[in-house]
Amino acid sequence: MKPIQMVDLFGQYEKIKSEVDAALLEVLTSTAFINGPEVKAFEKELAAYLGVKHVIACGNGTDALQVAMMALGLKPGDEVITASFTFVATVEVLALLGLVPVFADVLPGTFNLDPADVARKVTPRTKAIVPVHLFGQSADMDAMLAIAREYDLRVVEDACQSIGADHGGANGKRKSGTIGDIGVTSFFPSKNLGCYGDGGALFTNDDELAHRVRRVCNHGSDQRYYHEVVGVNSRLDSMQAAVLRIKLRHLNDYAKARNTAAAAYDTAFQGIDGLSVPERSPFSSHVFHQYTLRVANGRRDALRKHLEAADIPAMVYYPVPCHLQNAYKSDRFPEGSLPVTETLIHEVISLPMSTELDQQQLTHITATVKSFFS
């Protein structure tokens, strides 16, 4: 059996090696390393895939979140509602910009923002909501848009883990990240659409917002050496764009492979007491950035050790919620203030998930999990 990894990037590369190597060599000889034709072509192709008017590539997913907040013109003191059960990037950029993160709890089944709690957290200072589409399926965007309309809020979707997922709500089927005012994603290597370094992008259907996003990414400038607003330097390089153009053509097949692995896990774990498989949301397809189980009765860490003893890596996403991180603790969100989040961090465990898991590996993983519970 091939050794099991959380993500098998080499196995995936081997299958597209000749295409990727040729494309990278071509960039080398073109020397158009920044803002070259590869980046423009990738932006166009990703926009067509997502069915969105504008894609603006940038340096990474965290930058994309920061640029989104800047392009929306949010001001210090403005409150932004988001999840605490997530990667820290959102909260970090809010803090850097002097914006105030306001945490809402998540739903225990899908791990995504609970619309009822988001509505409860709205105050007169609230300016935006950032739903994080965690682990590969969309949060309830119809509910988020309804809250946003009622209180005149902007919506920035964090689609770093959900690229390619379909959200099918009252507004018809749309790709995750293209429903709010701005969507952002990350091309970090282990993401569903990963490059071979850092990368990110923003999506929007709004021409004016697209213009402001491009300007912020480019030092606040429309015309070289003339600066209209405070900006940043955040761009995707041509090498990464060349890789992403190739991988984008495989993205639907990659999602299929992930779903095949998830289905094998689901089937094997049916009816095990004290183990819950990830719930499928009724309004989103799942692209399984992670396959995340919940383990009851305080046995999560013991399961992790049991897996490790059988050479199966497993990860806890996330062990500490943002509101309890030393950097972001506040009196407004003390321990106990987000009960679902604070329960989940002790229960969740993510199994190996990639496009390259084979039958033998899946059988070894499922048998090992089952032996723990028998």
Ligand SMILES: *Cc1c(COP(=O)(O)O)cnc(C)c1O
């Ligand atoms: C990966 C990720 C980010 C940050 O992306 P980087 O490209 O690593 O900066 C932000 N939010 C979520 C939910 C992520 O998974």
